[in-house]
Amino acid sequence: MKLKELESHLSNVENFSNAKEYLEQYMTTPHLAARMIYTAQTQYDDIENRSLIDLGIGTGMLSIASCLLNADHVFGFDCDLDALGLCQSNIKEFELESSIDLIQADLRRMSLPVDLNRIKADTVIMNPPFGTKPFSTSTENQDELCLSGIDMHFLNYARQLAQHSIYSLHKTSTRDHIYKKAKDWNMKIDVLAVLQFDIPKLEKKRPNRKISTASNAPLKSIEVDFIRFEIKDNVDD
Amino acid sequence: MKLITHNMLTSNILKGVTKGFPLKIKADKVDNVSVDYNRDFITRIIPRIEYDALRAAVNDLGLNESLPETMPEAVQQDDEFLKTMHKVLLEYEVEEGELICPETGRKFPISKGIPNMLLQETEVS
Numbered sequence: 001m002k003l004k005e006l007e008s009h010l011s012n013v014e015n016f017s018n019a020k021e022y023l024e025q026y027m028t029t030p031h032l033a034a035r036m037i038y039t040a041q042t043q044y045d046d047i048e049n050r051s052l053i054d055l056g057i058g059t060g061m062l063s064i065a066s067c068l069l070n071a072d073h074v075f076g077f078d079c080d081l082d083a084l085g086l087c088q089s090n091i092k093e094f095e096l097e098s099s100i101d102l103i104q105a106d107l108r109r110m111s112l113p114v115d116l117n118r119i120k121a122d123t124v125i126m127n128p129p130f131g132t133k134p135f136s137t138s139t140e141n142q143d144e145l146c147l148s149g150i151d152m153h154f155l156n157y158a159r160q161l162a163q164h165s166i167y168s169l170h171k172t173s174t175r176d177h178i179y180k181k182a183k184d185w186n187m188k189i190d191v192l193a194v195l196q197f198d199i200p201k202l203e204k205k206r207p208n209r210k211i212s213t214a215s216n217a218p219l220k221s222i223e224v225d226f227i228r229f230e231i232k233d234n235v236d237d
Numbered sequence: 238m239k240l241i242t243h244n245m246l247t248s249n250i251l252k253g254v255t256k257g258f259p260l261k262i263k264a265d266k267v268d269n270v271s272v273d274y275n276r277d278f279i280t281r282i283i284p285r286i287e288y289d290a291l292r293a294a295v296n297d298l299g300l301n302e303s304l305p306e307t308m309p310e311a312v313q314q315d316d317e318f319l320k321t322m323h324k325v326l327l328e329y330e331v332e333e334g335e336l337i338c339p340e341t342g343r344k345f346p347i348s349k350g351i352p353n354m355l356l357q358e359t360e361v362s
Contacts, residue, residue: 051282072278075242084351098272098327101242105354111250111361113354115258118245118287 001068007034009068013061013090016083019200023080024129024150026199028061028169036167036226037065039192040123044228046165047071050122053161055107055154060087060100062125067099074099075121079106107154116160124162127169128154130199130224152181155229159185165230169197172223188230197224238352240294241326244286246352248338248345251360257338259290260345262297264334272327276316279323283312286326295325 010030019025028036041047048070054063057076066074078084084102091100105113128151151170155178158166166187170178172194182189198219248257288308295302302325309315336345336352343360346353 049277049281051285072275072281073241075245079355081351081353085349088349088351097330098270101239102351103238103242103246103354104351106356113247113250114245115247115249115287118285120285 003034003038006038006065006068007031009094010034010061010065012093013059013064014086014093015059016086018082020080020082021200023083024131024199025058025080025083026197027059028127029198030061032169032195032197032226033061033065035193035195036169037062037069037125039226040066040125040165040167040228041069043192044165046123046167051075053077053121053124053158055124055126055157055161056128057087057102058083058127060090062127063087063100064090064094064096066125067094067096071099074101076100076102077105077107077112078102079104079108107157108150112157112161114161120163121161122164124158124166124168126154126158126167130169130171130222152177155181156185159187159229159231162229162231165228168227168229169195169224170227172225175225178225178227182229186232188232190228190230191225192228193226195224195226196221198222238331238347238350239327240291240298240329241282241286242352243294243331243336244290244326246336246354248336248340248343250354250356251338251341251343254338254340257340259287259293259339260336261339262294262331262334262336263344264298264331264347266331266333267298268330268332270328270330272323274320274323276319276323279319279326280313282326283308283319283322286322291325298329298331300325300329 007030015027016025047066051072052066052074054076057078063074063076131150198221248254292304309318331347332350334347
């Protein structure tokens with residue numbers, strides 16, 4: 001399948017109607033998702049005939065893109081039931097029920113309900129929350145909020161789950177830190193592209209942040225790195 | 238939830254639980270869906286399957302599928318076995334029910350096909 005064709009299919013993935021700000025729910029656009037997954041397949045052969053895990057699956061955009069490029073199977077995790085419901089309806093729309101399974105689990109915690117000693121996916125795909133302030137500032141109800149550095153929590157799970165490689169998005173402004181972490185975790189890191197990502201514009205001092213974003217909220221563009229991590233222990237696979 | 242997914246889930250995220258595997262399944266509604274047989278995929282996924290746990294799941298669901306007590310040695314050549322594995326791993330969808338921690342009895346509900354593995358703060362190890 002050609003890149004344009006993939007992107008065109010993905011335009012049928014339905015977006016959040018009421019995205020939850022505190023979970024940093026913003027959809028990976030068809031444009032970005034198509035480029036991410038197409039690159040992972042054509043440059044690195046990491047999608048077709050591979051088992052995948054999608055952390056923070058959201059609308060299902062990345063997983064659906066992967067299945068359109070013939071991934072074997074995807075396990076998708078998300079903590080939010082509304083997102084999982086939307087994802088399920090998107091999966092149904094694409095008739096991919098047999099290829100994607102969903103699990104509700106909270107990735108903001110330090111453990112995943114998965115046997116990490118055994119099952120590993122070949123490839124982990126994710127568009128993690130970026131830990132963008134002001135969500136990350138502590139409040140009385142921390143459990144409801146994303147944490148500062150949440151993308152590093154996701155990356156830490158991903159490296160335990162992926163047998164071979166991880167595809168992820170991280171804010172370009174945090175690149176030095178990510179390089180350092182990748183080194184600590186013995187992963188090869190390649191920034192494949194710098195992309196523009198539109199996220200809802202936030203009011204900095206709103207007292208109640210547990211509010212949702214309407215799909216027509218004003219957007220601001222931030223720079224994100226599209227990164228491929230490779231697990232070094234398995235480089236010879 | 239397909240049995241391929243059940244096969245990877247554990248409750249060892251609960252405080253005090255060491256293995257938490259396999260989770261027992263109490264199924265209230267199971268759908269049987271037909272999925273195209275992909276021999277290569279099944280061959281690739283089999284080394285990642287905990288076979289005894291899969292047999293336990295088949296038993297929990299009361300499925301009329303005959304999985305031998307141990308995995309055949311020449312799996313690649315055993316088309317009948319591969320087809321059964323395909324069916325068991327992918328064609329049964331537990332829509333409603335619960336997963337039960339083998340050590341504590343903690344129940345994780347399955348609703349609309351999605352297992353809910355969320356925990357309370359006090360339960361986290």
